[in-house]
Amino acid sequence: MPRGFESHPLRQENSSRNTSIFQGLSRTRRRVFQVVSPSPLVLLTTEGTYPFAPGGVTSWAQELLKRLRARFIVFALWGPQQIPKIPSLPRNVEKVMVVRLFSQESFPLTLARQPLLLEKLESLFGFLEGDLVAFGEGLYGLAKASGKASSLSGVFLSKEADEILRRRFTSVLGRTPVLAERLLTLGQLRGMLVNLLQIPPVADIAHTTVNGLGAIPAWLASRHYQIPLVLTEHGVYLRERYFALFALNLPPALSLFFSLFFKNLARLIYHEASLCTSVSEFNRYWQIELGAKPEKTMVIPNGIDPAKFPPAPRHLENPPTAVWVGRIDPLKDLLTLVQAFAFVHKALPHARLRLFGPVPQGNEVYAQEVRKRVEELGLGKTVTFEGPISPVYRAYHTGWATVLSSVSEGFPYVVLESLAVGRPVVGTRTGAVSEIIADSGRVVPPSNPEALGEALTELLSDPRLCLELGALGRERVIRKYTLENMVESYQKVYNTLCESGQRQRDESP
Known part of the structure; x- marks a missing residue:
């Protein structure tokens, strides 16, 4: 953990801190959530992990899902490679939706102007100046307005998008990005978002296992259906993206663009989440360092049987x-x-x-x-x-x-x-x-x-x-x-959010 963190004031006794967080969740009035059932339907979003790839997140999800009193839709992000066969899943997993990033589908180039999509793309680029409101409006607006992946793909490939990027990025970069930089940036952004920006199925709770691209569907569901958003971080996604961008040895302009994208995406999720859980105090420390409010953070360690x-x-x-x-x-x-x-x-x-x-x-x-x-x-x-x-x-x-x-x-x-x-x-x-x-x-x-x-x-x-x-x-x-402690903690999170949603719905005019 970070040097000196052993005595950091954020390191409180977990039990007392978590109790106060549950009380805060039950009192929250920031948003009037929809009524949820005693067995809520949870949209669980993953990125390159469950239910396909072995590892810590998959082990966590396998054990947790089959023991929680909840139903699940798994919204899994996968890369351009072939989607593996879906393994046997717990009975309470009602559906698995897989979205491929950077897929090689060939969309026709759309030459006609699409003013609404271009307007939302302009808003999305607000992350370049750290404008989270505009960034969120852009993400949500594109998801609502895209309709077809081919339409959204055409917008990213359009001359108008190139002009928006040139204009918005120049002040941040300190010079005008050259054509190659702009095309590479738009192509990468298109690969990340074109299949991802869609409104997910209706649910009672949105729960993301990562604060990155995999968090976008959960955030969209939370905003669209006015439901709680829970973030669980197993690592610190933003730090890992910084390391990955460095290892890719991208041109400096692209490194800057995508560093800002992931930084402000993380800030948006930390700001909007009803609760930010992490598996360790180390991760919680970094959540707060990167923008999460301490009163919305909570440690739930992983467990085994x-x-x-x-x-x-x-x-x-x-x-x-x-x-x-x-x-x-x-x-x-x-x-x-x-x-x-x-x-x-x-x-x-x-x-x-x-x-x-x-x-x-x-x-x-x-x-x-x-x-x-x-x-x-x-x-x-x-x-x-x-x-x-x-x-x-x-x-x-x-x-x-x-x-x-x-x-x-x-x-x-x-x-x-x-x-x-x-x-x-x-x-x-x-x-x-x-x-x-x-x-x-x-x-x-x-x-x-x-x-x-x-x-x-x-x-x-x-x-x-x-x-x-x-x-x-x-x-x-x-x-x-122990696994028992872990499951009890997450069940309490879901139950508290359910009770809060029911009470706020009853109290609303």
């Missing part, structure tokens, strides 16, 4: 073994982990590192790079690639400790699962990792192989310490991070 993670044996078998579980991905920074284990190998030549997890499509080159690094460091017999394992607790049982080397995390289930079986974790200081581990392991800076190797060497040299820290971790998970 301890019964599904039986305690690991209390006797540790040789050789000393560190376990890594996850998908092989650059964000997991396995190159740093392998480098760190080279330091471990020098101190403990008999120690082992076992890597459990799949190689997602598109990450094959990175996986080969990791294997190459293993061989270059002479660790071919020390580091093994085990592939996926099920049930996953079996992986944790094989080790003395679990390691997490990621450069970016939200609320990693791997840490919870390892602690739940009684195995300590050496993790990097990112996302909620420090909060979850606390005194149940070791936390080191990300991208620091020396520090990671030193912490691993400490634990793999001392089996008694591993068992002591693991016991503390299991007790901590059972006390604080």
